[in-house]
Amino acid sequence: MPLRPYWKGYLKLSLVTCSVEMTPATSDSEKIKFHTLNRATNNRVLSQYVDSVTGKAVREPDEVKGYQRAEDDYVMLEDDDLEHVALESTKTIDISIFTPRDEIDWIWLDKPYYLTPNDKVSEEAFAVIRAAMDAKKMVGVSRLVLGRRERAVMLDPRGKGIVLWTLRYGDEVRDAKDYFDGVSKAKPDKDALPLIRKLIKKQTRHWDAEMVSDPVQENLLDIIKSKKKHRKPTAAKTSEPGKAEKPSNVIDIMDALRKSVEADNRRSKKK
Structure with a gap:
């Protein structure tokens, strides 16, 4: 059963714009999840924020984001401050860069989403953008605000739709040379x-989802x-009948x- 869209907005390429929606391509909803219980009462245990000095619980209206600039010195950021960050990429994916698909290494790919037209009127414009990228084996690179953070994203045409990948930040990817250069060249x-x-x-074997059960x-x-x-x-x-042997x-x-x-x-x- 299709999930409800995670995000709705617009896909833009120069003067061509269409309405789109985005849904996570992966899910962990089928995974077993546990609650922490009080063994004595069998009731659920709830977590809450507690003041680190007074030890008293903090009410939700009193919670605020803080950026630490020195010990015990914070800059407080209200919700209104955070809402005004990167407004242009909040509702529009404006493709300004194209690059060959094989030039973006797998390690930069973070989380995949399915991007599809949001209505019948947008299907033609969406199909033109997708088909043009596919014909040239290109992907689009843009930016998008997700969870109040602006992320670089890659748009990869797949079938009738587009897979949108959020990309890792530059400081999140370690250089492979630091690890592989020391390996013997034997x-x-x-x-x-x-x-x-x-x-x-x-x-x-041919790929099957059962391989990663x-x-x-x-x-x-x-x-x-x-x-x-x-x-x-x-x-x-x-995985094999009989007792497993230690290698x-x-x-x-x-x-x-x-x-x-x-x-x-x-x-x-x-x-």
């Missing part, structure tokens, strides 16, 4: 490569069901690869 063993390729070929979620559901029925929960499932340090990579291929062949024959 060349792979020429005899090991064919065995690795054989393993990769045998274990290649959550076994912890399934085990939690089993525990919850068992507690409802007052029975002992079943043991957690493992040991591999000394001879060729020997390990040969054993892996042999084991894979045995599993294939059994199937």
Whole structure:
């Protein structure tokens, strides 16, 4: 069932404007969530803000945002102050930059949203913008206020719609060179490569969402069901039948690869 739009506004390219709506492309609503309870009363425990000096609870009307400029010295920002930040990008995604899709590395991508026309009148203008980007393998880069913060966003044409990705800020992305430059440049063993390729070929599958299923979620559901029925929960499932073995340090990579291929062949024959 489609969710209600998270954001509504306008998509603009030069003089072409259309009404659009945006919905999160991912969801964690199906995940098991827990409440903290008072064991003695079985009532929920609620959290609240407490004054760090007096220890007294603070009423919601008395809560205010503060920017610390020195110890015990804050600049208070009211809601009206925050509402006036980056007003131009609050309701309009104005595409001013285009760049090849493959030039934006995956590490910059933060959170995806589905961007679609908001009404029939806007469908033609939306389709023109989407199709033009798709034909040139380009993505649009713009800015948008979400959660009172202006974010850089990338618009990637997909099918009949556009996937809008919020992009990470520059200071959030660490340089890979700081970590990879120290890795040894040793060349792979020429005899090991064919065995690795054989393993990769045998274990290649078409993508399926079941590949990233959550076994912890399934085990939690089993525990919850068992507690409802007052029975002992079943043991957690493992990826392979039998007892899981603790991996040991591999000394001879060729020997390990040969054993892996042999084991894979045995599993294939059994199937």
